Every structure is written in C-alpha cells, then in structure tokens.
Amino acid sequence: MTVVDDIRGIDSLVVASPTAGERERILGEWATGVEPYDLSPLVTVIRHGHMVPGTRVAARCGGDVVTYGELFGRLDGIEGVRGSSALPTPTGLAALLAEFVTASRVGAGRFGCAGLLLGADALAVAVADRRGVAADRRLRRVDPAMRPADVRLLALPWGDPQNTVDLLAAWSSGASVVVPTEAQRRDPAALAALIETHAVSQIVAEAELPICLAESGADRMPTVARWDLVGTDGGSALPDAVRRLSPDAVATVAYHASAYLGAVARGPLAATAWTRPVPGAKVLLLDEGRLVPPGVVGDVHVGGRALGAEFAGDLERERFVGDPYEPDARLFRTGHRGWWTSEGRLIIES
Structure with missing residues (x-):
C-alpha cells in the first residue's frame, strides 16, 4: 500500500491522459500510416518475376547461383513444401517462392521460425512497402548510366519473416539477391567481401551491422546506395559508421514487431532514432488500455493491414x-515501450 502524506505527492501515481486535441491528433494523424496506394495483388507481383530474363542471377547463396529461370522452374516440383529451413540454401529460396505462390492462391501463409499466420493481403501490403522503399533513390553525383546494377544483400537472420518480403520484392523488380550463409552473416569481414565482390547496391540488415563493419576496419563501400536497417536506436555511432562506409547512401531505420510482417514504422538515420508508421500500419501507445499523451511512455501496440x-x-x-x-480491429502488444514527441514522432526505447 502506498501512503501519501502530501497532496502534491500523488502526481506521479496518476496516469496522464491526452487532451481532446492531442487525442484527435494521435488517432487521426500520428498513429496510423496512410493507406497503401498502387497495391498490386501477389499474383501480379509474381508474374513480374516470371518476366525477368531467365539467365539473370536471382540469388547467390554460398557457392551456389540460382537464375530466374531455375528459380521459377523449380516451383512445380516443390510447391506446398515448407521452405523456412534452418539455413539458407538455393532449394530453400525456391521453397520460399513456392510459399508465396500458395499464399496468393489460397489467401493465407505461414512464415518465419515462429510460424506467423498471414493473409495474402498482408503479404501484398508488405511487399508494396518494400518495393517503394527500394525504389527511393537520392540523386547521386555520378552519371546514371554508370550506376551499379541493383544487387541486394539480405543479412537478416534466415528465420526472419522479413526475408520473405524482401526476396519477393527483389525478384518482382528484377534484382539480384545475395544471401549470406549463417557463418558469413556473423562475420563482418566476410560480409564486407560479399559487398565488394558483388557490387552490392542495397543492404537489408540489423542496425548493428554498419558499426560492426566499421569497427572491423572495412573500407569504403562506394557501390552501396541504400541501407535499410532494422532496430530501435543505434546511437551516434550508427550514422557515423554509415557515413564512413557510404557517404552518399540513403539510410533508414525501421521498427519491426514479431507479429507484423515488414516494417511497422520507419525513419531517418539519426542519433535518436525516430519513426512514423508506414502505409497500412498502426501504432498505439497505451497504458492499461488508455492512450498516453505526447512525452509520456506507454506500451507499444501495433496493428494494421499486415498484422498476423x-x-x-x-x-x-x-x-x-x-x-x-x-x-473489430486487433492489436499486438509488442513488449516494447515508447513515446510520441510533440511533433508526432515515435521514439521506441532501446
């Protein structure tokens, strides 16, 4: 029991509530990303992959190379087989694609190590977001004709459902994907060698990777045009590391939740990472089911179109x-804590 002997001492025991104006701004402007636009059905996205020349490299995994022709040619033999194996392999890549095809036909899919159950709409929203992000390129100080080919390094853990989104988004855009083995993913020197050898232009990885690469003595990476990082807060060392490795690159940090496919919120690379909900996503900060006002920490709940x-x-x-x-809408309690700034920026506690 808490004994209060001074009326001024109860302020800290009262859960703050937003004013009417703050509540309207949170629910109407801040918490929900805009509706996704130009959303292609999964069958259309997969058809785009079929249109890529069959001789182009679809993925490199260890010492194996899979072309677009080989990748899509394997579908008939393995469709319906679970592809989320413990380690990435060419067969595993093709099996993941088979899962996409199955999901687009029956309207549901099961992805990742935890078996997240998703509908086809969730996949379509997440893939549309990744396609839009990958296409966002800052103007560079080089002749566009000399710009490197679109080669994407997927350095997230293999069991992360985000890999399903990034692979399909890359293949529907005709990109080549480099998938490191588990040993390579854990070795900054090996990843740096992959980036240099294959002239990687985009990197999808955990936020700690640029810091690990910089600390390992990696050289500048001039081919990298974009870093798509996943995390909550890298501190000042993260933007410094990215600028040291690729000074002209675009870099963002995305907040993920285990029950939401793809990014929930995304923001610029900064010492204090702030984000905003992406199209189709929803973020509410609650305390015992009630909204908290800006500046007050609450429990992060996520919902929206790609919620499992x-x-x-x-x-x-x-x-x-x-x-x-x-x-009739649902939310997922993430276990993270965060707060809104007075400008509507979402800060997640690291």
Whole structure:
C-alpha cells in the first residue's frame, strides 16, 4: 500500500491522459500510416518475376547461383513444401517462392521460425512497402548510366519473416539477391567481401551491422546506395559508421514487431532514432488500455493491414488484443515501450 502524506505527492501515481486535441491528433494523424496506394495483388507481383530474363542471377547463396529461370522452374516440383529451413540454401529460396505462390492462391501463409499466420493481403501490403522503399533513390553525383546494377544483400537472420518480403520484392523488380550463409552473416569481414565482390547496391540488415563493419576496419563501400536497417536506436555511432562506409547512401531505420510482417514504422538515420508508421500500419501507445499523451511512455501496440492472425501453435495468443479505438480491429502488444514527441514522432526505447 502506498501512503501519501502530501497532496502534491500523488502526481506521479496518476496516469496522464491526452487532451481532446492531442487525442484527435494521435488517432487521426500520428498513429496510423496512410493507406497503401498502387497495391498490386501477389499474383501480379509474381508474374513480374516470371518476366525477368531467365539467365539473370536471382540469388547467390554460398557457392551456389540460382537464375530466374531455375528459380521459377523449380516451383512445380516443390510447391506446398515448407521452405523456412534452418539455413539458407538455393532449394530453400525456391521453397520460399513456392510459399508465396500458395499464399496468393489460397489467401493465407505461414512464415518465419515462429510460424506467423498471414493473409495474402498482408503479404501484398508488405511487399508494396518494400518495393517503394527500394525504389527511393537520392540523386547521386555520378552519371546514371554508370550506376551499379541493383544487387541486394539480405543479412537478416534466415528465420526472419522479413526475408520473405524482401526476396519477393527483389525478384518482382528484377534484382539480384545475395544471401549470406549463417557463418558469413556473423562475420563482418566476410560480409564486407560479399559487398565488394558483388557490387552490392542495397543492404537489408540489423542496425548493428554498419558499426560492426566499421569497427572491423572495412573500407569504403562506394557501390552501396541504400541501407535499410532494422532496430530501435543505434546511437551516434550508427550514422557515423554509415557515413564512413557510404557517404552518399540513403539510410533508414525501421521498427519491426514479431507479429507484423515488414516494417511497422520507419525513419531517418539519426542519433535518436525516430519513426512514423508506414502505409497500412498502426501504432498505439497505451497504458492499461488508455492512450498516453505526447512525452509520456506507454506500451507499444501495433496493428494494421499486415498484422498476423496469430502464431502457429497459438504461441503468444494472449498478446493479441482488441483495439479500443476501432471496432473489430486487433492489436499486438509488442513488449516494447515508447513515446510520441510533440511533433508526432515515435521514439521506441532501446
């Protein structure tokens, strides 16, 4: 029991509530990303991959190379087979593509190590976001004709559902993907060698990677035009490391949640990482089910178009809750804490 002997001492025990104006701004402007636009169905996205010349390299994995012709040619033999193996392999890449095709036909899919159950709409929204991000290129001080080919390094853990999104987004755009082996992914020197050898133009990785590369003595990486990093806060060392490695590159940090496919929120690379919800996503900061005002820390709940239905085996089912501000909508309690700034920027506690 808490004994209060001074009326001024109860302020810290009262949960702050937003004013009417703040509540309207949070729910109407800050918490929900705009609706996705130009959203192609998965069957259309997959058809784009079929149109890429069959001799072009679709993926490199260890010492193996898979062309677009080989990749899409394997679908008939492995369709319906689970592809989320413990280690990335060419067969695993093709099996993931088979999962995409199955999901687009039956309207549901199960992805990642935890078996996240997703609908085809969730996949389409997440892929559309990744395609838009990958196409966003800052003007560079070089002749566009000399710009390197679109080669993407996927350095996230193999069991991360984000790999399904990035692979399909890359293949539907005709890009080549470099997938490191687990040993290479954990070795900064090996990753630096892959980036140099294959002239990688985009990197998808955890936020710690640029710091690890810089600390390992990696040279400048002039071919890298974009860093898509996943994390909450890299501190001042993160932007410094990226600028040292690729001074002209575009770099963003995305906030992910285990029950949401793809990024929930994304923002610029800065010492204090701030983000905004991406198209189709929703973020609410709640304290015992109530909105908290700007500047007050709350429990991060996510929802929106790419929210999973649940996990295979009913894992963490209790973390899916009803949305108190939208009838019939659901949220996922992430376990993270965060707050809104007065300008509507989302800060996630690291």
